[in-house]
Amino acid sequence: MKDDPKPLRRGWTTGACATAATRAGLMALWGEGFPEKVRITLPKGERPEFELSYTTSGPDWAEVGIIKDAGDDPDVTHGAEIRVRVSRSSGGVVFKAGAGVGTVTKAGLPIGVGEPAINPVPREMMRAQVTEMAARLGQVPDIEITVSIPDGDTIALKTWNPRLGIVGGLSVLGTTGVVRPFSCAAWIASIHRGIDVARAEGLTHLSGCTGTTSERIVQAHHNLSDAAMLDMGDFVGGMLKYLVKHPVERVTIGGGIGKLAKLAQGAMDLHSKRGQVDLAFWADRLGLPDIASANTALDATQIAGPVFAQSVAELALETVNARFKTATDGASISYDIVVIDRAGAILATAS
Known part of the structure; x- marks a missing residue:
């Protein structure tokens, strides 16, 4: 690490961009007109402002585009335009x-088969915009929200979406709305400092x-x-x-079953880019072809039941x-x- 590293700039998720586009589209659809910029509140209280890159409208619909800024994170969707069309429904x-937005075709994901690949938290964020603005403007909160991403089908080929059965494009993701820059050295150093502080305070039981x-x-x-x-x-691995x-x-x-299954397999870096769950290995280990x-590991849990999760826990501990x-x-x-x-x-x- 450098002695005085440059702070890494954070960015905004596709879900945050889609939420901002939804709000701006509703403003136009419900009589306030397209704004130059739109501000939203994220789940943890941040209030970013987004510039509109594209606007168009018709009698019962309005559409807005926002360019995704992922900050200094090496995100393949950085610079992509997230478009949302809101229509009376x-x-x-x-x-x-x-x-450019995918459709789920396989089980084991947080969204059901046949659904657009728009994850639960972004859906909640967009739905909240409809509810809040309808109440403020005296409108009926019946809205069809269509998310599109120009060239999203091509960008998706650089992700795990095709392998996961998400076809036709990208997923709309984000649990906090914030993209935090991925700096391995800085993150591991922060783990080390956390251990140092905990030991200095006399703590004897820590958790990662x-x-x-x-x-x-x-x-x-x-x-x-x-x-x-x-x-x-x-x-x-950096922690241990x-x-x-x-x-x-x-x-x-502690962690989700997918991450800990990779730990059980011997992985010390649990990022999806560094390795995947070897389901053939687990099928052989448990005698469940x-x-x-x-x-996914979640899908395997639904197939195998509690025995899979328990085996993951036990082998992770052995590892x-x-x-x-x-x-x-x-x-x-x-x-x-x-x-x-x-x-x-x-x-x-x-244990």
Whole structure:
């Protein structure tokens, strides 16, 4: 790392761009006209402002485009135009996939088969815009929202979408609305500093989790303080290697079944670009051949039931203990694993 690294600029997700475009389109459709810029509130309270790159309208519809700015993150969708057409409809808020946005064709994803690949949080954000603006402007909140991304079908070939059975284009993603720049060295350094601070405070039980949902569940499950929660993300190896040299008595590793299945397979970097779940391996290990044809780890869980999650937890624990149980000073570190699902329910534990 550089002594004085340049701060990395954050950006905005496709879901945030689609939400902003939805708001601007509704303003035009419901009589306020197209604004030059539009501001939205993200799930964690940030209030970014977006410039409109494209506008058009008809008698019962309006369409807005916004160029995605992913900041300094190497995101393949950086610079893509996210377009949203809002049309008067009936029966509440309905989502459609326009050109360049994919359709789900396989199970195991947070959106059902046949649905446009617009993830749950972006849907909630766009739906909230309809509800809020309809109430303010005295309109009926019956709107069809069609998201399209010019050249999205080509960009999608650079992602895992085709392999996951999302056909025709990209997914509209984002749980916070914010794209945080992916700097491996800086992130791992922050994990190390978290361990240093926790040890200095005399904490003996720490936890590293793959995301915010698993962090929340593990923290509540073990009644841990904020200082005990390490921002591990995908860098389980970076955390564990440092803990071997700077040990504590106990470490809990928590995450979704897909990430922890990769840990169980021996991966120390859990990012999707560095490896995938080997479902053929798990089918052989469990004697359940149907798992081999599953679409995702979540799909495998639905096929195999609790036995898959429990096997992932147990093998992940074996993998960690084999390499990181004994610290350099001879101390023994006690590890445990917590596997959760997307809703935050604990699927399995091993200790």
